Amino acid sequence: MLWKKILTSETFQQEIxxxxxxMKQVFEFFKPVLPLYLKGIPVIINNxxxxxxxxxxxxxxxxxxxxxxxxxxxxxxxxxxxRIIRVRESMGKxxxxxITSMMYVPLPFIVLPMxxxxxxxxxxxxxxxxxxxxxxPGNVTGEMGLMIGDLAETARxxxxxxxxxxxxxDNTFYQGFSEVKGGDVFRAELDRFMELYGMRCPGEIxxxxxxxREAPTMLVPSxxxxxxxxxxxxxxxxxxxxxxxxxxxxxxxxEHISNVPAGSLKARIMSRLLSIYRxxxxxxxxxxxxxxxxxxxxxxxxxxEARVLHQRGILEREEDVFYLYLxxxxxxxxxxxxxxxxxxxxxxxxxxxxxKKMTPPRVMTSEGEVITGVRSDVEAPKGALIGxxxxxxxxxxxxxxxxxxxxxxxxxGDILVAPFxxxxxxxxxxxxxxxxxxxxGMMTHGSVIAREYGIPAVVGIENVTxxxxxxxxxxxxxxxxxxxxxx
Numbered sequence: 063m064l065w066k067k068i069l070t071s072e073t074f075q076q077e078i079x080x081x082x083x084x085m086k087q088v089f090e091f092f093k094p095v096l097p098l099y100l101k102g103i104p105v106i107i108n109n110x111x112x113x114x115x116x117x118x119x120x121x122x123x124x125x126x127x128x129x130x131x132x133x134x135x136x137x138x139x140x141x142x143x144x145r146i147i148r149v150r151e152s153m154g155k156x157x158x159x160x161i162t163s164m165m166y167v168p169l170p171f172i173v174l175p176m177x178x179x180x181x182x183x184x185x186x187x188x189x190x191x192x193x194x195x196x197x198x199p200g201n202v203t204g205e206m207g208l209m210i211g212d213l214a215e216t217a218r219x220x221x222x223x224x225x226x227x228x229x230x231x232d233n234t235f236y237q238g239f240s241e242v243k244g245g246d247v248f249r250a251e252l253d254r255f256m257e258l259y260g261m262r263c264p265g266e267i268x269x270x271x272x273x274x275r276e277a278p279t280m281l282v283p284s285x286x287x288x289x290x291x292x293x294x295x296x297x298x299x300x301x302x303x304x305x306x307x308x309x310x311x312x313x314x315x316x317e318h319i320s321n322v323p324a325g326s327l328k329a330r331i332m333s334r335l336l337s338i339y340r341x342x343x344x345x346x347x348x349x350x351x352x353x354x355x356x357x358x359x360x361x362x363x364x365x366x367e368a369r370v371l372h373q374r375g376i377l378e379r380e381e382d383v384f385y386l387y388l389x390x391x392x393x394x395x396x397x398x399x400x401x402x403x404x405x406x407x408x409x410x411x412x413x414x415x416x417x418k419k420m421t422p423p424r425v426m427t428s429e430g431e432v433i434t435g436v437r438s439d440v441e442a443p444k445g446a447l448i449g450x451x452x453x454x455x456x457x458x459x460x461x462x463x464x465x466x467x468x469x470x471x472x473x474x475g476d477i478l479v480a481p482f483x484x485x486x487x488x489x490x491x492x493x494x495x496x497x498x499x500x501x502x503g504m505m506t507h508g509s510v511i512a513r514e515y516g517i518p519a520v521v522g523i524e525n526v527t528x529x530x531x532x533x534x535x536x537x538x539x540x541x542x543x544x545x546x547x548x549x
Contacts, residue, residue, distance in 0.1 A: 123200070197301045367391065437450070446547075498538060
């Protein structure tokens with residue numbers, strides 16, 4: 063009845079008429095992909111109302127593996143121009159073939175507002191989202207961090223392996239393990255890690271960036287940092303403790319709801335909502351992981367053809383291929399590229415170096431207007447740096463500014479201060495007491511992982527990597543959203 067009144071009201075009709083032009087533009091923008099999203103609606107409905115929430119992760123992830131294998135086989139069995147054409151075809155088909163699995167990702171963002179609203183209505187209190195988000199199952203980035211810890215645990219048992227890691231070179235990295243005690247054991251675990259995550263790296267969304275499997279020494283600082291900062295088994299124990307805390311928080315909430323009128327029914331409703339949330343929030347990292355796995359296939363295929371062009375003297379370096387469009391690469395392979403390729407590549411390199419020196423604004427409107435400002439609603443000590451609170455809690459420690467994760471040297475209890483984070487930074491999180499980031503929001507990578515790991519985090523503090531210095535002692539308040547430098 064309420065919805066009928068709203069939809070037929072004069073105000074609502076006026077709003078529809080006033081925004082028809084904008085709505086038409088939005089529809090035209092999404093029209094090409096609308097059929098894809100419509101395919102996912104049954105997935106959402108079935109998982110919300112009918113299917114067992116404990117199976118969400120398996121239902122989302124299992125169908126993707128055959129798709130990845132099919133595309134990889136299709137691309138890698140070809141060569142030359144045909145291989146690059148198949149890369150382009152794969153890119154065009156990709157979304158259509160994985161969209162059903164991607165439609166599991168919205169589930170937690172559908173049920174969480176419902177659970178929050180019902181908790182306020184039934185109990186008059188807010189839902190403890192940070193506690194409920196700890197150590198969820200199925201987060202591929204969190205699992206990657208745990209595997210880094212496992213590698214460190216194995217290396218810890220073999221001092222010769224540790225010595226080798228600290229002086230290893232990329233070009234002989236894998237072969238060297240056969241010469242040290244315990245190297246074969248560590249190598250077996252490393253191979254398993256690389257099979258799952260070797261296509262990842264810092265800044266992984268840029269296909270031109272070197273992957274871990276190509277430069278495995280990038281992982282060494284994370285392994286060494288973990289050994290220095292964590293006692294044996296601490297990372298797995300920490301994850302189990304977080305999962306236990308989340309389960310206890312759910313149980314406590316359900317007990318409180320059971321004591322209100324119609325409590326039994328309300329508790330069952332809340333139980334399903336929170337079960338869906340716990341079993342689906344980890345999938346937030348899944349779409350990017352799948353994309354990066356495809357990027358790994360594309361990168362291997364492109365570099366294989368770049369190697370041929372380098373041997374023919376057309377490319378000065380194999381990596382120069384990433385300054386070309388796929389059409390231009392195909393033309394080079396067919397010897398029909400009319401423009402001097404080296405001149406074009408050099409000009410694009412110069413432009414790239416110029417753009418690298420620019421600092422993009424945090425917020426820019428579609429008209430090009432840059433918006434800046436600091437939150438004024440925060441109760442913070444005088445002189446504190448104000449940001450956005452994204453993971454609750456308060457922690458104190460010494461600042462460690464890290465601009466490149468492969469160069470990080472963290473001690474136990476350090477406050478990790480970074481310009482941004484992505485999955486390539488995850489291995490550092492188990493060594494950090496808290497996280498402070500220049501760029502980010504509530505649902506960016508670092509924020510989500512910080513909540514899952516249970517460490518305080520504040521993001522969105524402009525130029526914080528320049529303001530804070532290594533060795534300063536600070537307090538990070540992830541509940542209110544500020545960083546205070548202490549004497």
